Amino acid sequence: MAATLRNPKVWIFGLCLFxxxxxxxxxxxxxxxxxxxxxxxxxxxxxxxxxxxxxxxVTPLRRLTGRAELVRYRRMLGLFTFFxxxxxxxxxxWLDQFFDPAAIAKDIIKRPFITIGFAAFVLLIPxxxxxxxxxMRRLGRRWQQLHRLVYxxxxxxxxxxxxxxxxDLTQPLIYGAVLALLMIMRLPWxxxxxxxxxxxFVPARF
Amino acid sequence: MLIRKxxxxxxxxxxxxxxxxxxxxxxxxxxxxxxxxxLGAVPDAQAGAKLAGIRASTYRLDDEKTSFKDATTYNNxxxxxxxxxxxxxxxxxLKTRPWTVTVEGEVSHPKTYDxxxxxxxxxxxxxxxxxxxxxxxxxxxxWVGFPLHEIIRRAAPTGNARYVEFVTLNDPRQMPGQRSRxxxxxxxxxxxxxxxxxxxxxxxxxxxxxxxPNQNGAPIRLVVPWKYGFKSAxxxxxxxxxxxxxxxxxxxxxxxxxxxxxxxxxEVDHPRWSQARERRIGEFFKRETLMFNGYGSxxxxxYRGMDLKKYF
Numbered sequence: 001m002a003a004t005l006r007n008p009k010v011w012i013f014g015l016c017l018f019x020x021x022x023x024x025x026x027x028x029x030x031x032x033x034x035x036x037x038x039x040x041x042x043x044x045x046x047x048x049x050x051x052x053x054x055x056x057x058v059t060p061l062r063r064l065t066g067r068a069e070l071v072r073y074r075r076m077l078g079l080f081t082f083f084x085x086x087x088x089x090x091x092x093x094w095l096d097q098f099f100d101p102a103a104i105a106k107d108i109i110k111r112p113f114i115t116i117g118f119a120a121f122v123l124l125i126p127x128x129x130x131x132x133x134x135x136m137r138r139l140g141r142r143w144q145q146l147h148r149l150v151y152x153x154x155x156x157x158x159x160x161x162x163x164x165x166x167x168d169l170t171q172p173l174i175y176g177a178v179l180a181l182l183m184i185m186r187l188p189w190x191x192x193x194x195x196x197x198x199x200x201f202v203p204a205r206f
Numbered sequence: 207m208l209i210r211k212x213x214x215x216x217x218x219x220x221x222x223x224x225x226x227x228x229x230x231x232x233x234x235x236x237x238x239x240x241x242x243x244x245l246g247a248v249p250d251a252q253a254g255a256k257l258a259g260i261r262a263s264t265y266r267l268d269d270e271k272t273s274f275k276d277a278t279t280y281n282n283x284x285x286x287x288x289x290x291x292x293x294x295x296x297x298x299x300l301k302t303r304p305w306t307v308t309v310e311g312e313v314s315h316p317k318t319y320d321x322x323x324x325x326x327x328x329x330x331x332x333x334x335x336x337x338x339x340x341x342x343x344x345x346x347x348x349w350v351g352f353p354l355h356e357i358i359r360r361a362a363p364t365g366n367a368r369y370v371e372f373v374t375l376n377d378p379r380q381m382p383g384q385r386s387r388x389x390x391x392x393x394x395x396x397x398x399x400x401x402x403x404x405x406x407x408x409x410x411x412x413x414x415x416x417x418x419p420n421q422n423g424a425p426i427r428l429v430v431p432w433k434y435g436f437k438s439a440x441x442x443x444x445x446x447x448x449x450x451x452x453x454x455x456x457x458x459x460x461x462x463x464x465x466x467x468x469x470x471x472x473e474v475d476h477p478r479w480s481q482a483r484e485r486r487i488g489e490f491f492k493r494e495t496l497m498f499n500g501y502g503s504x505x506x507x508x509y510r511g512m513d514l515k516k517y518f
Contacts, residue, residue, distance in 0.1 A: 033291070034280035034487045035343060098491060103483075111479055163478065166341065167459060168288035168388050 012073055016080040019047040020087070037095045044088035049161065051081030052154045053178050060185040063194040075131050078150070082128040089121050113163035120156035123149050154179050253302075253419040257330060257412045260350055265333035265406075269486075272345035274414050276487050281421050282339065283440060284389055285374065285381035292383065293421035300380050300441065302425040309357060311447035312367035317360075321425050325411055327360075328352035332415070333408060333429075338470045338499045340434040344484045349429050350412030355403045363399070363447050370402040371395070371452040372428055373444035381441075389455050395439035396452030396466065397430065400508050406431055406501060409442075432501040434468045465518040469509065470499035474518050 004010055023043060026032050032039040055077040062070045097104050107114045127147055130136070136143050158179055162172040184190045283293035286300075305321040319327070330350050338344045358370070376392035378384040384391045401407065408429040411418055418424040423440025430437050436456055456464035463477050472482045472495040483492040498505050509517075 034276035035290070035485065037485065037490075038343075095490075096492075107480070110475075113478060166288075167284075168386075170288075 009073065009076065012076060016051075016076070019043065019084065037091070041088065041091050041096060044084050044091055045161070048081060048084040048088050049157050049175050051077065051084055052150070052157055053175070053182065055081055056150065056154060056179070056182045060182060060190075060194060063185075063191060064198055066198055079128060079131060082124050085121050085124055089118075113160050116156050116163065117160035120153045120160060123153050123156070127153075151183065253417050253424055255417045256415060257350055257417060259330060260412075260415060261329050261331040263331040263333050265331075265335070267334045267336065267346060269334075269336065269346045270488075271334065271348060272487050277345055277347055277413065278419050278421060280487065282341075282435065283383075283421055283423070285383045285391075285393065285441070286421065287383045288386075288388060294419075296382055297420035297424075299382065300375075300420045300424065302420065305425050305443075307426060307442060307445060309361045309445045309447075311371075312364045312449060313447050314362035314364060315360065324357075324426065328356040330411065335406075335408075335429060335431040336496075336499050337429075337431065337435055337438075338484060338495065340436060340464075340468070340476060340481075342479060342481070342484050344486050344493075344495075346486075348414055349408055349410040350415065350418075351408045351410035351426075351429070353405055354407045354409050354428070355405070357409065357445065358403060361447070366449045367447035368399055369448050369451050370397050370399065371444075371446040371448055372397075372439040372442050373446065374439055375441045375443045390458050391455075393439060393455045394452060394458075395428065395437055395454050397437075398451075398508075401430070401505075404505065404508070406504060432470060432498040432505045434470060436464075437468050467509075467514075467517050469505075469514065469518075470495060471497060471514055471518070473497075474515050 023032075023040060026039075027036070055074060058070055058074045058077065062068060093099060093104060097107070108118050109115070127149060130139060130143060130146060139146065158172060158176045161175060162169060165172060185194060279294045280290045281293040282290070283297070286293040286296040303321065306318050307321065307324055308316075308318045310316045330352060332348050332350050334346060334348045336344060337347055372395045374393035374395075375381065376384065378391075397407070408431075410423070410427050410429045411425060413419075413422060418427065423438075423442075426442050427440040428438045428442065451466055454464070454466065456468075457466060470481075475481050481495055484495045485492050496502070
C-alpha cells in the first residue's frame with residue numbers, strides 16, 4: 001500500500017480523473033448551469049487541449065531538468081488526453097446531436113470548426129492504438145514518426161477552438177501561445193536554450 | 207390584428223413553481239406594496255422589486271417559461287464580460303438611478319426622459335415572448351414593458367426618419383467588460399422604422415413581474431422577438447431617429463457574419479454554424495427553429511420581396 005502511494009503514477013492517474021469527477025459532482029448537484037450540454041462540451045474540450053499541452057511539455061521539461069524518468073508518465077498523459085477527446089466527441093454525437101447521422105455528416109462537411117475538430121480526433125486514434133510497448137517495439141523508428149502527428153493534432157485543436165468562438169479570442173490565443181512556446185522549445189535553438197538553462201541552474205546529479 | 211394564438215392550455219396551467227413561490231413572497235409583502243400602490247409610487251427601483259399595476263396582455267405563449275434562475279444567470283451582455291455567467295457576476299456595478307434616455311434626431315419633439323417618468327409613460331403589460339440567441343439556444347421570457355411605438359408617437363418623427371438607432375450606456379467604470387476591446391463601444395443597434403413601430407416591438411423594464419435585473423439590461427431594454435437576441439439592445443441611454451441605416455456594433459465587428467436585419471431564419475445559416483435547430487434552455491432535445499422565431503404571421507409582410515439570404 002505504502003509502495004503504491006509512493007508511485008507518482010498513482011498520483012498522476014488520480015489527478016487526471018479530476019476533470020471527470022468534477023463533471024460528475026456538478027452534474028449530480030445541478031451545478032452545470034442553464035445549458036448543461038454546452039458546459040460538458042466546453043469542459044471536455046478544454047481538458048483535451050490542456051492534456052495535449054501537458055503531454056507536449058514532458059520533453060521540454062525533461063531537457064530542462066535532466067530528469068529522463070519524466071518520459072515514463074507521457075503515455076498515461078497522452079491516453080488521458082485521448083480519453084477526454086473521446087468524451088468530447090461522444091458529448092457532441094450523443095448529447096448535442098443525439099445520433100442524428102445526417103446532421104452530424106452535414107456538420108462535419110459544412111462547418112470548418114467541426115471538420116478540423118473531427119480530423120484532430122481521428123488522428124488521435126492511431127496514436128492511442130499504438131501506445132503499447134509491443135506496438136512501440138513492432139514499429140521501431142516508424143513509431144516516433146507516427147507519433148509526431150500529435151503536433152498536428154494540437155495545432156488543429158487550437159484552430160478548432162479559435163474558429164468556434166463568437167468574438168472573444170483571448171482563450172484560444174492563450175492555448176495558441178503555449179503551443180507555440182512548446183514547439184519553439186523543440187527547435188535546435190530551443191533545445192540549446194533549455195540545456196544552457198539547466199547547466200546554469202540545475203546542479204548535476206551523481 | 208389578431209395576435210392571440212388560441213390553445214387548449216391556459217397560461218395559468220403552466221405557471222412554473224418559482225412564480226408560485228414569488229406569489230407567496232408577494233403576499234407576505236403585500237402591506238408595504240399596497241401602501242406604495244395607493245400613493246401611486248413605483249415601489250423600488252432596485253432589481254428584484256415587484257412592479258405594480260402590470261396589465262395582462264394578449265401576448266401569451268403555450269410554451270413553458272424558462273426558469274427565472276436560468277434567465278438571469280445565463281446571459282450574453284458583453285459589457286460585463288464574454289462568459290455566460292459574467293453578467294450575473296459583474297452587473298452589480300451598474301447604477302440604474304439616476305438614468306436618462308434621450309430621444310433625438312429626426313423628430314419634431316426631441317426629449318430626455320428620466321427613467322422614472324419613462325416607467326409611467328404608458329401602462330405596463332406582461333408579454334411572454336420566445337427569445338432566440340444567434341448562438342443556437344432559446345428561452346421563453348415573460349417581459350414587462352410597453353410597445354416602443356408609445357415613445358415614437360410622442361416624439362413625432364419627421365419624414366426623414368427611416369431608421370431608429372439604439373445606444374447602450376458607455377461607462378467602463380460601471381461596465382467592466384468595456385475595458386476590453388472585444389466590441390467597439392458603445393453598443394449600437396438599429397431597426398427600420400416599420401420594425402420599430404411594429405406592435406410586437408417592446409421596451410422592457412421588467413421580467414417575471416419584477417424590475418429588470420441588471421444582467422438582463424436594466425433599467426430599460428429593447429425586445430424584438432422575431433430577431434436574434436443581440437438585436438434587443440440593453441441598458442439604453444439614447445434612441446436616435448436617422449435617415450441612413452445605422453452601423454450596428456456586430457456589423458462593425460464581423461460584417462460577414464452579422465447583418466442589419468438578423469431575423470431568426472432556420473434557412474439562412476450563420477457562416478460558421480447551422481441555424482436550423484436550437485436548444486431551448488431546460489430541454490434535452492433540440493427543437494426546430496421557427497421562421498421569424500414563430501412570429502411570421504405578424505412580421506413576414508414587412509420583408510415581402512426581400513432576399514433574406516442577402517439581407518441576413
